[in-house]
Amino acid sequence: MQQFPFDEIDELYRKVILDHYRSPRNMVEIGEPDIEYDEYNPVCGDRVVLQLKLSDGRVEEAGFHGEGCSISQASASVMMDSLKRKTLEEAEQLSSTFRRLMQGHTLSEDELTGLGNLAAFQGVRKFPVRIKCALLAWTALEEGIAEYRRAGTR
């Protein structure tokens, strides 16, 4: 059976994560967002509502609210910081890199640097049931962007 000693718990609950959980950044309501998506994990009741306002095709404002465990909420909070001024394509690129990290792929130096604070979530990989928590906000992002594009082509 897989073992995780106590330091893996430390690795899971890295300072960055606990800090963002306790004082989430960008936990704000955005008026008239261009993209809004409400994502749930029905199993544990975690919830993230993501809101983005765009300007010139770039993320101008990013906000979220929700409730849930430290991993789901911290992941949303850190993500908000990393989305600012990105195009939707760049946001999707980042999302796919983060997803690959969570799925246990080895990332290049550049990719890891590009993730910044998001790299702190590496410790979650050892806890398969919590990977979903870390990805909740990113799923909201991907679904939200897809919905926005569908609406635009209509």
Place this chain on the structure above:
Amino acid sequence: MTTANPRANENASGKAAGAFDVARIREDFPILKEKVHGKPLVYLDNAATSQKPRVVLDALEHYYTTENANVHRGVHYLSQQATQDYEAARGKIRQLLNASDDREIILVRGTTEGINLVAQSYGRQNIGEGDEIIISAMEHHSYIVHWQILCQERGAHLRVIPMNDDGELLMDEYEKLLGPRTKLVSIVHLSNSLGTINPVEQIIEMAHGRGVPVLIDGAQSTPHMTIDVHKMDCDFFVFSGHKLYGPTGIGALYGKADLLESMPPYQSGGDMIKSVTFEKTIYNSLPYKFEAGTPNIGGAIGLGAAIDYINGIGMDRMAAYEHELLEYGTERLSTISGLRLIGTAREKADVLSFVLRDIHPHDIGTILDSEGIAIRTGHHCTQPVMDRFSIPATARASLAFYNTREDIDALVKGIDKVIEVFS
């Protein structure tokens, strides 16, 4: 083959010897020797499912290795043997519930299927537009959903008995809800999220005063207290074998014979039919009318072995021991600063639900797991209960008679660790 553990029998006959020998009982459960993440397993998720004693595993193996055959269908030796053991299991369930007739025991997959059966069969036949079904504020999701679907289909209404801050039903409010349109009352006996033992006898008596039948969800009560459907006078009672130290996929619905007789079949298939022509089908008699298709034969036999095992120890002794353990756990958890117990009813069993400061139960669960401690976190399929207490979820430790004070101590130590990580 499905006799109780001989050592458990010894225990029972030596009742005068007094002390509950939990160390010896733990020997009967192979899984309790497992390690999780390198730590001894501390299993405190018994309300989700219980562990199985060796005698149950042996009964399953014995059935599949020496007498596997279909039931009620063959003249050959194995089929007769399997039928005999399957029906013997039904008899054991009847005795466990103190029902008077094997015809009143319908073998189903578990509580969920038993409730579905009543909703689909009795409900469709008897509940119409403007009628009302009364449930309680602490029902399991599986419950609420069946009745909601039925109500939507029929234009009927769901009425909910509220509870107080300790998690006790408000009986005055129940009295007011009972009315001329009430067609069914459906109540959980022991709440899986709060541990409350509801006053079912009183609830049933009040309903019967108005001629309303009552269904009792015994999923949690059956493993922790002596059940007597006769004395309780309930019209339906359901439970799951897997929570009663038996296998998954088997459980039973008890129903009063005259009610079951009057109800239409729930599913169609082999065994539920007496004769078929293209013009007309005659349904089989009770209980087979409700048992379509090949049943879970092995599961029933395994459940029978679990019941023998329980009888060998004695449910009253198990319950008394668990009660002591619950009191010890309540006391220990109450000393942790920032911990709030959810569910503090006077009549309570087996469940310790709590919230801890602003730490999400999910995080509590992960850290406890890393210490080998299994608890449940989340809304426990009782979201309305969580809303009632304005919390998104709880952490829940739930006990069984093979748990020990050391398990509780490990839990308390684990919670200290959680606090340390989040401090």
